[in-house]
Amino acid sequence: EARHLPTVDAAGPGRYDQRLGVRDAMREEFERLLGWFASSGGSDAPTFGPGRADAVGPLAELFRTVDGQLSGGPIFAYFELLSYTDAQAEKSMMDDLARDESWEDSWWHRSWHPFAADGAGQLLVVDERDGRVIEFLHDDECRQVLAETLGAYAADIASRLEGGALVYDAGVGVISPDELANYRAQQAARPLRSASEGAHPTAGLLIVLTMLFGWVAIGIALELGDTIVPIGALVVGVATALVLSWMGWIKSL
Numbered sequence: 001e002a003r004h005l006p007t008v009d010a011a012g013p014g015r016y017d018q019r020l021g022v023r024d025a026m027r028e029e030f031e032r033l034l035g036w037f038a039s040s041g042g043s044d045a046p047t048f049g050p051g052r053a054d055a056v057g058p059l060a061e062l063f064r065t066v067d068g069q070l071s072g073g074p075i076f077a078y079f080e081l082l083s084y085t086d087a088q089a090e091k092s093m094m095d096d097l098a099r100d101e102s103w104e105d106s107w108w109h110r111s112w113h114p115f116a117a118d119g120a121g122q123l124l125v126v127d128e129r130d131g132r133v134i135e136f137l138h139d140d141e142c143r144q145v146l147a148e149t150l151g152a153y154a155a156d157i158a159s160r161l162e163g164g165a166l167v168y169d170a171g172v173g174v175i176s177p178d179e180l181a182n183y184r185a186q187q188a189a190r191p192l193r194s195a196s197e198g199a200h201p202t203a204g205l206l207i208v209l210t211m212l213f214g215w216v217a218i219g220i221a222l223e224l225g226d227t228i229v230p231i232g233a234l235v236v237g238v239a240t241a242l243v244l245s246w247m248g249w250i251k252s253l
Contacts, residue, residue, distance in 0.1 A: 025151045025155070026061055026062065026065075026149070026150050026151035026154065027061055027064075027065045029151045029152075029154040029155040029158060030062065030065050030066060030151075030154045031065065032154070032155070032158045033075075033154045033157060033158040033161075034048055034066060036158055036161050036162060037072075037075070037168065040161070040168075041072075041168050042168070042170075044072065044073075044170035045072060045168065045170075046069050046070075046071055046072025046073065046075055046168075047069070047070040047071045047072060048066045048067070048068065048069055048070060048081070049066065049067030049068050049069075049070055049083060050066075050067060051063065051064045051065045051066055051067055052064060052067045052084045055067075055084050057088075057113065058113050058126060058128040059087065059113050059115055059126060059150075062115060062150060063083075063084040063087070066081065067083050067084050068080075068081050068082050068083030068084065068086060068087075069081045069082075069083075072170060072173075073168070073169065073170050073171060073172060073173030073174075074118070074172075074173030074174065075157070075168075075173060075174050076116050076124060076153075076157065076174065077173070077174060077175075078118045078122075078173060079116035079117060079118050079122070079123075079124050080116060080117065080118070080119070080173075081115065081116050082114060082115055082116055082117055086117075087113070087114050087115055090114040090117060090123060091112075091113055091114055094108055094112075094114070094123075095108075095110055098110070106141070106143070107141065108136070109127070111127055111128045111129045112125040112126070112127055112128075112134065112136070113125055113126050113127075113128060114136075115150070120138075121138030121139070122135070122136060122137055122138060123135075123136040124136070124146070126150055130148075131148065131149045131150065132145050132147065132148055132149070133145070133146045133147040133148075133149070133150055133152075133153045134146065157174065161174070164177070165177075167180060
C-alpha cells in the first residue's frame with residue numbers, strides 16, 4: 001500500500017547555493033539523520049557507505065557526506081538512498097529517455113538530480129535550479145515538492161524520528177507508528193501455511209514414476225536402435241512431471 005510522503009513547508013536549514021549545490025546545514029542534518037539510525041535504529045538499522053571525496057555536481061556535498069545505503073529498509077518512506085555511482089546512472093538514464101522519447105520538461109527536467117529510488121521507477125530528485133526536493137513518479141504526472149532544500153528534508157525526517165512521529169522497521173523502512181501497526185495487523189491476519197500444506201498427495205510419487213518410465217523407454221529404444229522413441233518418451237515424461245508439479249502448486253495456494 002502506497003504511503004504519502006510528508007512535505008516540509010518551511011525552507012528550514014540548508015540554504016541553496018546554485019554554484020556549489022545544497023550546502024550549509026545539509027551536511028549536519030544528514031549526519032544527524034544517520035546518527036539517529038546508528039544509535040536508535042536497532043540491530044537491523046540501515047548501514048551507509050562512507051562519503052566520496054571525489055563527488056562532483058549539484059549533489060556533491062551529499063555524496064561527500066554519505067555514499068548511499070549498504071543495507072536496511074528505505075529511509076525516505078519507500079525510497080532508499082542511492083550511491084553516488086547509482087545516482088549518476090539514474091540521472092544519465094532518465095536524461096537519455098527524456099531525449100529519445102521527447103518528454104516534456106514537466107515530465108522530466110534535465111535540472112533534476114536523483115538521490116533516492118524505490119527500485120520500481122520512482123525517484124526523489126533535487127532541482128538544481130532552486131534546490132527543491134521533488135518526488136518523481138514514473139506513471140503519474142504529479143510532481144510533488146516535498147521540501148525547499150535537501151537539508152530541510154533531512155532535518156524534518158530526523159526530527160520526526162527523534163520525536164516518535166516516525167519509526168524505523170527493517171521490513172518496511174521509515175513509517176508512522178499507526179501505519180506500522182496496521183501493516184503488522186494485516187500480516188498477522190493472513191492465514192499461515194506450512195510448506196507442504198495443500199500439496200497434491202501423490203504428485204511426488206507420480207513424478208518419480210513418470211521419470212522412471214521415461215528412462216526405461218529410452219533404454220529399450222536404444223537397444224532397438226530407434227532414435228525417435230527415446231526423444232519422445234523423454235519429452236512426454238518431462239511434460240507430465242511439470243504438469244503434476246503445477247497441479248500441486250495450484251492446490252497449495
